Amino acid sequence: MLILLEENYPMKISFTKRQYISFASVVFMLLIWKLLSLYFKSDFILPSPEKTLVTTIELFVDKGFLATVGITMARGIIGFFLSLILGLSLGIWAGINANFSAFLKPILVTIRSTPVIAVILLALIWLNTNAVPVFIALLTMFPFICTNVIDGIKSVDGNLTQMATFYKVSHWRIVREVYVPAIMPFIISGASSAMGIGWRAIIIGEVLSQPQYGIGTVMQSAQTFLKVDAVIAWTLIAVVISYLFEKVIRWSEKRIVVWK
């Protein structure tokens, strides 16, 4: 019913009490920032929010902005889709085959418990600078998606597959109609955690590997020249992009998981 209502009515902009409280929380953070900047009285330690905002706008209109942000985002998206493909195929295999699952589990645990920084240091030796952030993204995101797919397949109701088999529904159709929708919520929640972690890992990777373009690259050089306002401005941009990715995932969840 809710789904029908949402589609039939034009979007209405109104704020709930909770949204006002969340807004107050943002104001609170800005206030603390402002007070701290007044206390330190130095742009080399902590510039004020207004100054940082101006810097952010300057970054926006800078001609290198699109390349920097675009390439970092592209790395995130490539890393994400590689993780998705790898996580889905290995996850489905492990979900169906208990032996393969037993084989895969220790590998996933090892990857997940290895500190990101250790992987970056090694990747810097093994790979070229452009590939390092993507490789890091893949290694941090893939275990989340894979584990969730395995859990998703295990959660598929045996009664439903038995029913479908009994009614002679084809194998291909059982995968499409029973398995894929059943694991969809698991894939989405895996994707959401993966994106949250992967995004941070990509920027760390860029800071250390210094590819030609990338948010991490420009943050590193801003830090070298003590441009604290620029470091914070880039951080804000990274936060906004991360938030947008999360929104896209949640939005697609609503579109895909309509039956709950």
Place this chain on the structure above:
Amino acid sequence: MSIVINNLNMHFDELTLFKNFSIEFAEGTISCILGPSGCGKTTLLNIIGGLQKPQNGHVLGIDKKSISYIFQEPRLLPWRTVQQNIELVLANAYDEPKRQQIAQNFIDLVELNGFENYYPSQLSGGMRQRVSIARAFAYPSDLILMDEPLKGLDVKLKLNLIKAFTRIWQVDKRTVLFVTHDVDEALMLGNDIIVFSKAPINVITQKSIGEPSVKRNLASPEYFELKNQLLKVLND
């Protein structure tokens, strides 16, 4: 052709469910199988449906038959609508427009028109079971197996579902094997009522009711008498 079971043997560890068990179910009738819980009624349905294999023995008359199963739970896909759930089982047999038409026809027969595009989570338990009845009849089968699909529903819902079931069956008289432990359900639906013993299964008694299901009045003395007879053999 009727369904014949010859010299069925099946046991799990210590428990022998069937020992040289033979029975015949008539075609085009509703056979109700009554028996104490755990006696192996469901196992018999599963053997006939091919979900379980007997240690030895044969089931004759089902080789070329296509079978529907109304399970204890509705077993609907939560992410598919009422209409899509029914169309799912028709995909191999019919093209798209035909599927739609058949699904709609059976949705109407179980009085769910208007709910075609609802998801199972938006329906009540009884409505979901009605979808599963519609699905079983929409499927081009010769035989319908029913494993206590009314279990756990309240009396009003039960009557409702039995009405929905008999309404369809009147126009489409397929062979039905209906397993239950509830004497009233058997009296309301069955043409043949067969009472099973505890495992290993024997047929204790068998009754036939000529009167069509829709015309039966369970409060009348004859049904009261029949009910008492059945209860007596069940409890012995």
